[in-house]
Amino acid sequence: MSHITVERNRRRQMNEHLKVLRSLTPCFYIKRGDQASIIGGVIEFIKELHQVVEVLESKKRRRKSLSHSPRTPLPPPPAPATTMKEEESVGASASCNSSVADVQVKISGSNVILRVISHKIVGQVSKIISVLERLSFEVLHLNISSMEDTVLYQFVVKIGLECQLSLEELAVGVQQTFCDQKMLTSTG
Known part of the structure; x- marks a missing residue:
């Protein structure tokens, strides 16, 4: 040939x-x-x-x-470790998981990647954005993927200059938005 x-x-x-x-x-x-x-x-x-x-x-x-296990309450927030500004060079990560949602936070350069997996809850994304803005973060990108009743939110956020949080504190803060929602639906 x-x-x-x-x-x-x-x-x-x-x-x-x-x-x-x-x-x-x-x-x-x-x-x-x-x-x-x-x-x-x-x-x-x-x-x-x-x-x-x-x-x-x-x-x-x-x-x-x-x-396999009874429902466990959300753990109390850990004592402040290092701030995100100090963790930037390390590429650190943290997570806070519960029966309601899994929250993962990871440093990526000068930004933070926040991944949340949970059941679909109406208005939940706006609550997360509200918490991020209140904690001095700027949302740069948001990707939402869903399958049946489960949703994955993936945020890329910029760390504000006045931010003094650790990654663990951010993860717990976002997790708390789900717990507040769960309490509202269980009492209503």
Whole structure:
């Protein structure tokens, strides 16, 4: 077989694979029909699918823990350790988990990545944003993914100059918004 024939077959096979990828990916992920756009859209779609898998695995773990142990109250906030400004260089992280929500906080450069997995609660995202703003954070980006009755909120927030919180205190503060909501629904 000549080099030209081999190259023609390779291109034909690449085009067939790209057609299959395009057909398997929702249309709003792919803006144009060129190869780079198709591959970029597929990458974004796969990232979203990974987040959905994480949400479902967390939901599964939460259900297992609820069925094997009695409900435990939210732990009291830990004593202040270091502030986020001091933790910036370390790349530290913290989490605060309960039967209502899993909250993870991680330093990423000069920003904080906040991930929250919980059941869908109407108005919850605005409560979280309100807490973040009150604690001197600026929301730079928010991504919301949901599957059935579970939702994943992923925030990228900028640490305010006057912020003196530790990561643990932020995680507990966000977790508290869910506990307040749970108390309102259980008393109403």
